[in-house]
Amino acid sequence: MIIGIDDTDSNEGMCTTYLGALLLDELQAYGTVETLPLLIRLNPTIPYKTRGNAAVALKLNTDCPEKVIAHVVSRIEELARMECEKTNPGTVFVLEKDYDRLKPILRRFLEKAVRDVIEIEEAKSLVSESGIPSKGFKNGRGLIGALAACGAMLNLEEWDHTFEYLAYRQNEKWGTPREIEKESFFEADRKTYPETWDTVDLKNRLVVCVPHSGDPVLFGIRGENPAIVTEAASLIRAEPVERFAVYRTNQGTDMHLLSVEKLTEIQDMHSYRLKGTVSSVPKTIHGGHVIFTIRDEKENEIDCAAFEPTKNFRLLIRKLRPGDRVAMSGSVSSGTLNIEKIEIKNLASLYREENPICLTCGKHMKSSGQSQGFRCKKCGTQATSKIMCEVKRDLTAGLYEVPPCARRHLAKPLVREHRSDIDINPAR
Template sequence: MIIGIDDTDSNEGMCTTYLGALMLEELQEYGTVDSLPLLVRLNPTIPYKTRGNAAVALKIKTDCPEKVVTHVISRIEELARMECEKTNPGAVFIQENDYERLKPVLMSFLEEAVKDVIEIGKAKDIISELGIASKSFKNGRGLIGALAACGAMLNPEGWDFTFEHLTYRQKERWGTPRDIDKESFFEADQETYPETWDTVDLTNRLVVCVPHSADPVLFGIRGESPEIVNKAASLIRAESVERFAVYRTNQGTDMHLLPAQSIAEIRDMHSYRLEGTVSVAPKTLEGGHVIFAVRDREGAEIDCAAFEPTKNFRALIRKLVPGDLVLLSGSVTSGTLNIEKIEIKALVPVCREENPKCPECGKHMKSAGQGQGFRCKKCGTQSLSKVRSETGRDLETGLYEVPPCARRHLAKPLAREKRQDIMLYPSR
């Protein structure tokens, strides 16, 4: 049986991955939990998400599926933050004899849930039409993520994947400040990067894998294999933990990005790769946000932003000038593309005007007076106007990313890119 669960957390606490970790242990009473659990991040722009918009799925071999269903539902009722308006849990249960029948439908549903906007009614219609066992609470929006997570479990090799080691706090510590040795996270990163990433932000000297909310997670280490994330976690010095779980995930894969051939096809609440030419020079707004515009081949324009949380990345964006060719990755909200990565494909020459040089002595001439051109006092040579000269650009073509402290769960870090023209700006 495959079990999909979503939307049990709130902004004030709880975490759906914690419920998944509990089920890994508790469902052993009813059978054997098969393979790693899945953590699936959905469309990051959905406004009614709680925090990270993640769903989980598990697979169990059991002779008593009814008891499994009853246990899962009882734990959701007990632990989900039902008092939160945005918390609307859903659970889906798929029997093995339905795997092949449901696989193409739910694989497609997974892609749509990560890249598009799905209404609750569509998930409920699929459940009803295909006879899928499910349980929903309140408006049942969690059924969307639960179905998507099941789609991922039905096709485990059909998408790029990474792993995350999630460590959970003792219950009596929930909601209190986390007791961690920050330096140990930098040591773990130094030992395991680039096979792990987003543990720390070296440039900004921040630990980024420790949440700040009241949820049960102590920290999460992301990487390329279960072995490497476990190794990094073993190097962390922190408060005692209740449990941990290693999830297979779609984090760090760019699975949310859609190719955009033109700005006309771009819609809010979606994420894109878009090529264009800088048409309006970057400007810094109140609050530190940096905004500029790009134009596509049809002449349409869209605003693009490096918001204040992207920190040092904004210094790079400020160096762009009209005419530069860029390939942008990011999510669109309120008609503005929030940059996650930028590939600078071509730079235009930048020229400046300066006084002409004397052909005799090589020194710059001085103005001879308004409307009278320029003259070298030493040699007596003259010139009618200033000259234009190309200046160097403090910028190189290549692929750049926002710092770890500003990275979205689904954004693929450059540590995973297999390219030679990668720029870690200003440095990792």
Template sequence: MIIGIDDTDSRKGMCTTYLCALLREELSSFAKLISEPILVRLNPTIPYKTRGNASVALLIECDDKERVFRHVTEKISSMACLDNENTNPGVVFVLEDQFDSVRDKLSSFFKCAVKDVITIDEAKELASELNLEYKAFKNGRGLIGALSACGAMLDLEWDYTYEYLAYREKEVWGTRRTVDEKSLFEADRVTYPDTWDTVDLVNNMVVCVPHSGDPVLYGIRGKDASSVKKAASFVVSEPVERVCIYRTNQGTDMHLMHVSLISEIEEMHSYILEGEVSSEPITIRGGHTIFTLKDEAGDVIDCAAFEPTKNFRELVRKLIPGDRVVVYGSVTENTFNIEKIKITELATSYEIHNPQCPSCGKRMKSAGSGQGYRCKKCGTSSDISDKKEIERDVMPGFYEVPPCARRHLAKQLLRFENEVLPVFPGR
């Protein structure tokens, strides 16, 4: 059977991936684990998410399904943050004899949950329609993610990466983590580009160690299980209670949809949009850099490189009206949050000067509004100013936010094939 679980954590603690890792160990005493567990990230704009909007799924073989149902639901009841109003767990069980009949609908539901907004009622209706065993705790919002994770397990025709998650011993949850930073930089040095986003070299920051009160000690992301395991072997840290390697849709851009016109954009969705820069980028209070992008119909939308994107804002500030770009990211509050940008065409920029006098070589003065220029010494005149092209301090190419600002689903440039990419500073 497949077991899908979601929404057991809160902003203060716990982690659904930890519960999955624990269940994986406990269930193995009376069930057989068939494959690595799955961790899927869903629509990153959903306001109800705790941190990364992740759900998980296990694939097992067992003789006593009732024992599995009972063990899993009791474990969720005892470990989920049920006293938090925003924690509403859901668990779904898909039996083997149902796999073929539910595969298409659950797969479609999974892909929709990554890109779109789904209601709790829609999730409950689907679970009932497919005659699935499930349990909804409180309002049952976690059923959305639980069904999605089951759909991902049934449909492996999607791009995937891996994450190695190490978990803390329970008695130190909520305290400061102890992970040797030098060992993380060494792990990155040895295994990059097979692993990524362990550290941020440009900003000299550790990325893979969270700061919240959840059980995760660190997470290493990479192209396959052996690569993330190798990187983890270099890490020096406090004692680790358990580890789990997940297959995941992180780093795949699965949340993005191509759109041609701004009028087609909806709030809380993520897009790839091409257009023309129509305003000079400005930096507002808080350090956020914003410019407007115009589509072929003449509609505009604000595009933002927010303060956490750090040095990426320097690139955005070099854009000028007339540049052609493709932006990748999510839309909330009518603002496009840029995750990546592809500069396809640079506009020409000029410096304008008063013309030189052909007789004496000095710069002419303005003869008055709309009257051209005149040399006071020689009396010569001209209607044409001197125009000099400015060399742009930016090149066409693909640019991304630094690892410290990367969203879970955003695809790293190193994972793009058949693209001519600039070398990002620091690599």
């Protein structure tokens, strides 16, 4: 059977992946865990999410599914942050006899949950019409993520995946400052990058794989395979760990992105790949955010933003000028694209007026006075007007990303890009 769980945490604490790690151990009393657990990130723009909008799924070979269901439900009742208004847990159970029937149905549901907006009633209707055993708590919003995670488990071969090693704190430490040796994370990065990523942010000298909320996670190492994330984790020096789990995930895959040809197709609460031509000079607004617009071939425009948390990435964005052709990916909120990556395809030619150059000595001429043209004092050569000279751009075509400290869970880091037709300029 496959067990999907979502929405047991809150902004203040708990973590659905921690519950998944507990169940990995506890459910072995009822059977055998068949594969790595899944951590599935859903649409990052959904306003109802608590923190990372993640659901989990476990696959268990068991002869007593009823006991498994009762155990999972009881653990959710015990550990979920029910007191939080935004916490609305849900769990679903897909039995082996239904795998083939539900595989295409839940694959479509997974794709929609990651890229689109799903109402609670749609999830409840799917559960009812498909006869899927389930349990929703409060308004049952967690059923959405639980179904999506089961869809991911049923369709492992259909989507790109990465891995995350999650270490969890001892219970008495929850809510207290984390005790870590910062330099050990940089050491782990040096020894395992580029097969691991987003452990640290080198330019900003930050450890980015350690959360700051009151949840049970001590740190999370992301990488290409279970062995490399485990190796990196072994190099970390920190407070004692209660338990750990290695999850297969859709993090770092760009699974959330939709392709769009016309800017008029863009909607809030969705994430896109789009292209266009820069149509305004980037400006810095209150808070340090950098805003500019792009235009498509039909003259439709959209605002694009490098927000303050993207740090040094904003320096790049400020160098864009009208006429530059770009392709970008990011999420849309309030009609503005929050940039995750940008590919500068072609730079516009910029010109400025300069005094004419003497063809004899190669030096710039001097003005002879208002409306009197220009003259080279050394050679005596003359010219009637200024000339236009191309400005050298302090910018190079290529693909750029926000720094690790600002990266969204689902955004694919450049270190995972395998295209040969572009230049990659990672922000490390």
